[in-house]
Amino acid sequence: MRLEQMTVHLRSRSAWEAVELGSALVRRHAAAIWKPWLLVTLPLFVALNAAAWAIDSIWLAGLLMWWLKPVFDRIPLFVISRATFGATPDVSDTLAAQMRWGWKPLLHYLTWRRFSPARSLYLPIDLLEGVQGARLRERRRVLGSAVYGNAALLTLVCINFEIALALASVALVFLFVPMEYLPETMRAAWSLAIDQPPWWVQVGSNLAGWVATSVIEPFFVGAGFGLYLNRRTQIEAWDVEIAFRKLRARLTAAATPFVLALFLVGAGLPMLRAQEATPAPDSAKAFTCPITVPEEPKKTDEPPTLPIVFGEQRVDENRFSKAVDQAYRDPLLDSKRKQVTWEKRDKTKPKPPQQRDMSWLSGFGAMFAFLAEWGLWILVGGLVMILLLTLRHWLPWMRGSLRRRKPLPVEVETEALQLPEILPDNVPAEARRLWAQGKPRHALALLYRASVETMAQRAEVALPPGATESECLRASRRMPDSEDRSLFARMVRVWQYAAYAQQLPAQEEFDDLLSTLQRRYRWAT
Known part of the structure; x- marks a missing residue:
């Protein structure tokens, strides 16, 4: 890459x-x-x-x-x-x-x-x-x-x-x-x-x-x-790495001729020495089961058994036949029965479908009954499982939410700076008066504003409204005198310490800065 x-x-x-x-x-x-x-x-x-x-x-x-x-x-x-x-x-x-x-x-x-x-x-x-x-x-x-x-x-x-x-x-x-x-x-x-x-x-x-x-x-x-x-x-940090690579490329391009000369000199001597020192080259058995078929019994001429049962008395054949016929006419003993049924004339038409067996729906009924009884617990368990699986996504947001919040420090009450829109004629005297009245930030703000206007005149630049300290420092580089540039940078540094870090200069430092500004920027006495 x-x-x-x-x-x-x-x-x-x-x-x-x-x-x-x-x-x-x-x-x-x-x-x-x-x-x-x-x-x-x-x-x-x-x-x-x-x-x-x-x-x-x-x-x-x-x-x-x-x-x-x-x-x-x-x-x-x-x-x-x-x-x-x-x-x-x-x-x-x-x-x-x-x-x-x-x-x-x-x-x-x-x-x-x-x-x-x-x-x-x-x-x-x-x-x-x-x-x-x-x-x-x-x-x-x-x-x-x-x-x-x-x-x-x-x-x-x-x-x-x-x-x-x-x-x-x-x-x-x-x-x-x-x-x-x-x-x-x-x-x-x-x-x-x-x-x-x-x-x-x-x-x-x-x-x-x-x-x-x-x-x-x-x-x-x-x-x-x-x-x-x-x-x-x-x-x-790819952006930082790209900046370092570009810097290395510029340094390498500047040092390339010198490194190439050293390489050529260092590589030439061993090659000359090598040329001087190198010489010239030269089945189963079947099983049967016998089956015995019974023989049919032989027919024999046996005497009738009717005389044995009824004795030697004479049997009336007509009465016996009538009795037998009457016995066969008994519906309990009749083996034949006539049954009448209705059938369709056109038998080619398909038969109406039989009623389907819907017993398998009982399983769905049991499932719905189970969901109605345990559905809420299943839903709660599913939500708990989802929360556990997504723990790494929402847990960092919850860290520290249950801790006790430390009370915020009381904000430092500072008096708002109220400076005149037009600078006074005697800026050093007004700054000393504000310092003596116990308003050091007001005095430094007045000096910083007067220094910015003097810098803009000498550098011949037009600053936009609300210009920051960094923009003013960049604009001060156009001043021809180096002492003026260093003095303006000193003024900006003292003002930033006082405005943002609440670090005010000592009395001697303030007097030295004011006298130097008055002398270099030719402010009225």
Whole structure:
């Protein structure tokens, strides 16, 4: 890093001055930023919308373009970080750098740090310094703790600007609609965009978001880089280091001829000695399970068992048959039954859907019951966790707030100086009278005012109203006489000690100063 090649004037600025510095850098290098920005984002915008249109989810393209903003932020950061040190990259260098530069930290910025409100401030730390681990966390704490609120507010402002530009680009279309057709056109556009928006409406909304992002995002990155640059200037004193480097360069340029002569003389002697001293060169077994099949029983001619049961008496066959028929007609013993049902004639129509099982909603009911019972405690615990996680941001503000305030010292009451608008004719006599009356500050103020008027006449300068002591000292350098200049500097020093440090001169010192002023400035006696 060559600080002497920086193209910006480094000094300690306030946070919002640093934001303006970053915006000015973006405006100065606008062509080097927006050319590669368009070459990278525009083809990707077209490709994502085409792929989303193919799967009938065009809204997904707009979401992905918004989510990939940290990837696009590397383009303006690369340009202004190089241009600040006097090496503005061209379009080809910027595009080539996007393939190999800054990919490792993007894993964080595309996941859990995607919604960080201070992304513009922390992105230069991760991409430009290349530190990792505990060192990275320490750098984030040192550089970002003092301006974290400014970076978060910057993010909020840029989001509002993007929303305003996107809505303005949509409203621009209605400027071309005649006034009498405007209400009907607005209603038709609203119904078209809300109910079932066609593909061209969705692509148009994605285009409006991309245009707003392309306009605001480089300024967002540049403002964050300005905050980062200002914090390093404040902590590492870059402005002081640049002054010392310039001083060393001037001293080195003045001593270069002498050092070069000594070097030539000192280097010539060993070479001559070396030339004089150097000489000339030269299978398994199968298992079966037997199954026994039972044989069918043989039919034998056995006598009927009915005579055995009823004896040898004669059975009436007719009565027996009637009894059997009557027994079979008993409905308890009948195995056949006729059932009549109604069926649809047109069986091809689909059956009505059965009632869904909504028992799974009981889980949601239990969850809501749990939140209603324990929700307040969960909220309190979440707030306590947030306070603990953000402890390092708000704790420094609270330090000392509970301590006892020491009573402020009583202010020193001093009498207001009331001097005449026109100097008296005899300034030394009036000064002695004021000193004798116990008004030494009045006397010294009168001498200082008379010395300033005398100095302005002899130096032939016109002092502005309310000129400070430093301005008067610079103007006194134009007086031709060196004794007059040293006497005026002595008068200014005595007056400053009396006015600001409450250190009055002794009587002898006052008399000597008054007599010297009267003699050198030829005041009336």
